[in-house]
Each structure stands twice: as structure tokens, then as C-alpha cells.
Amino acid sequence: MDTADTPTTSTADPRQKPVPSRRAGGAAKLSGAVVTAAPTVAFLGADAAVSLDAGLIAAGATASAAFAWRLLRKEKLRQALVGLLVVGVCAGAAAFTGEARGFFLLPALIPFVVVAVCLGSILIGRPLTGVILNRVSGGHANWREVPRLRRVYRNSTWVCVAVNVVNATLQVTYYRDDEPLVLGIVHIATGPVFAVIVAATIAFARRAVPARGPEA
Numbered sequence: 652m653d654t655a656d657t658p659t660t661s662t663a664d665p666r667q668k669p670v671p672s673r674r675a676g677g678a679a680k681l682s683g684a685v686v687t688a689a690p691t692v693a694f695l696g697a698d699a700a701v702s703l704d705a706g707l708i709a710a711g712a713t714a715s716a717a718f719a720w721r722l723l724r725k726e727k728l729r730q731a732l733v734g735l736l737v738v739g740v741c742a743g744a745a746a747f748t749g750e751a752r753g754f755f756l757l758p759a760l761i762p763f764v765v766v767a768v769c770l771g772s773i774l775i776g777r778p779l780t781g782v783i784l785n786r787v788s789g790g791h792a793n794w795r796e797v798p799r800l801r802r803v804y805r806n807s808t809w810v811c812v813a814v815n816v817v818n819a820t821l822q823v824t825y826y827r828d829d830e831p832l833v834l835g836i837v838h839i840a841t842g843p844v845f846a847v848i849v850a851a852t853i854a855f856a857r858r859a860v861p862a863r864g865p866e867a
Contacts, residue, residue, distance in 0.1 A: 684846075686721070688839045690714040690738045691754075695835045698751045706751065707742050714738035752826055755834040758841070759826050762819035769812045778808040780852050788856035799859040807852040814844060 693713040698706030714735050721731035737757070745753035772779040776795060781804030785794050794800045818841060825833045 684842055686717045687734065687842055689717055691835050691839055694742075694745075694754055695751075695832060698831070703745065703749070703751055706754075707746055710738055710742050710754070750829070751831040752829050752834060755822065755826060755831065755838055758838045759819070759822035759834070762815040762822065765815045766812055766819065769808050769815070773805060773808055773812075778804040780804045780807040780811065780848075784849065784852055784856065788853045788860070790856055790860055797859070800856060803852065803855045803859050807848060807855070810848055811845075814848065 690710045690713040694706040694710035697709035718731050718735045721734065741754045741757055744756045745751060747753065748756070769779050772782065781794055781801065785804070790800050791797060794804070818837065821837050822834060825837065
């Protein structure tokens with residue numbers, strides 16, 4: 652039988668959505684990190700080259716451009732607004748203090764809040780990373796009753812405590828020494844560090860999720 656003229660049937664489901672490649676996902680994360688860091692870089696560059704006022708203008712313009720970029724990419728409006736608001740508050744603090752280091756006053760205070768929240772969540776038996784990431788990790792609703800899963804979230808929350816203690820120490824030290832460039836570097840590095848913690852937490856949590864039977 653000649654199969655040359657035999658029509659072939661496609662087994663692809665037309666309703667199935669294309670799965671983005673890992674490379675595309677990595678590029679999106681990288682571009683997001685660059686956009687997040689751009690206002691800080693613009694502020695530091697313009698402040699060092701011209702003046703504090705120029706730095707504030709550069710930060711505001713870059714933050715507005717980043718906001719528009721996020722909207723064009725159809726990111727959640729709340730996330731885009733938060734990014735714009737954070738830069739606005741930082742710029743306001745710098746304008747109020749009249750110092751470039753004032754731009755990093757809010758980032759210098761945030762680690763203290765995060766440490767307090769993390770420690771409190773551990774004390775009450777609801778580790779913060781579990782509260783935030785359990786659904787993304789595919790964990791059970793009663794994850795606090797699953798020892799392996801609870802241990803993953805507790806350990807990763809302790810990691811967050813340690814990282815924020817280091818972050819707070821660095822920021823307070825260099826804020827006191829009036830080193831805005833170093834403060835900017837620490838501020839920019841915070842995002843990738845916590846992205847790694849989130850990714851590692853999700854990976855370990857998925858391995859710790861008990862296998863579910865066919866009836867599930």
C-alpha cells in the first residue's frame with residue numbers, strides 16, 4: 652500500500668497553549684531585573700555626574716519608563732504601581748534630606764521589618780516562605796502538618812532572616828558612612844539574592860510534597 656498519498660493526522664491539540672521555553676523565561680527574568688535596577692543606576696549616574704536634582708529627575712524619568720514598559724508587557728498593574736511608588740518614596744526621601752544617601756533610606760529600613768516578620772512567623776508555626784510560596788510549590792493546604800514540607804519552609808525562612816541581617820548591617824554601615832554608590836550596589840544585589848531563595852524554596856518544597864494516590 653502506497654503511503655505517499657495517505658493523509659497524516661496531527662495529534663496536536665489545537666486548544667493546547669504553547670509552553671514558553673526555558674530560555675525565553677530566563678530572558679524575561681533578566682529583562683525584569685534590569686528594568687527594576689534601572690532607576691537606581693540612573694539616579695547614581697546622574698547624581699555623580701551632575702547633581703542630586705539631576706539624579707532625582709533621572710530616577711523619576713527612568714521609573715516612569717519602567718512603569719510604561721511593564722504595562723506594555725501586560726504585567727499586573729499592582730506590581731507596576733509598586734515599583735513606581737517605591738522609587739517615588741526613595742526620591743522623596745533624598746529630596747527631603749538633601750543627600751544622595753537619602754534615596755536608600757527606605758531600602759535600609761526594610762530588612763529590619765522583614766527580619767521581624769520572619770521571626771514572628773517562625774514562632775507562631777507559620778514560616779513566611781510557606782505562607783507565600785506553598786501554593787506556587789504545589790504543596791498541600793495543610794502543609795504545616797507535613798513535617799518535610801514544614802521543615803523546608805522553616806529553613807528557607809531562617810535563610811531569609813540571615814540574609815536580611817547581613818543586608819541590614821551593610822546598609823546601616825554604608826548609610827552612616829555616606830556611601831551612596833555602595834548602597835546602590837547592595838540594593839540592586841538584593842533582588843537576585845531573594846530570587847535565588849525563592850527558586851530554591853520552590854524546588855525543595857516540590858520534592859518534599861508527599862505523592863498523592865490515584866484518587867487525588
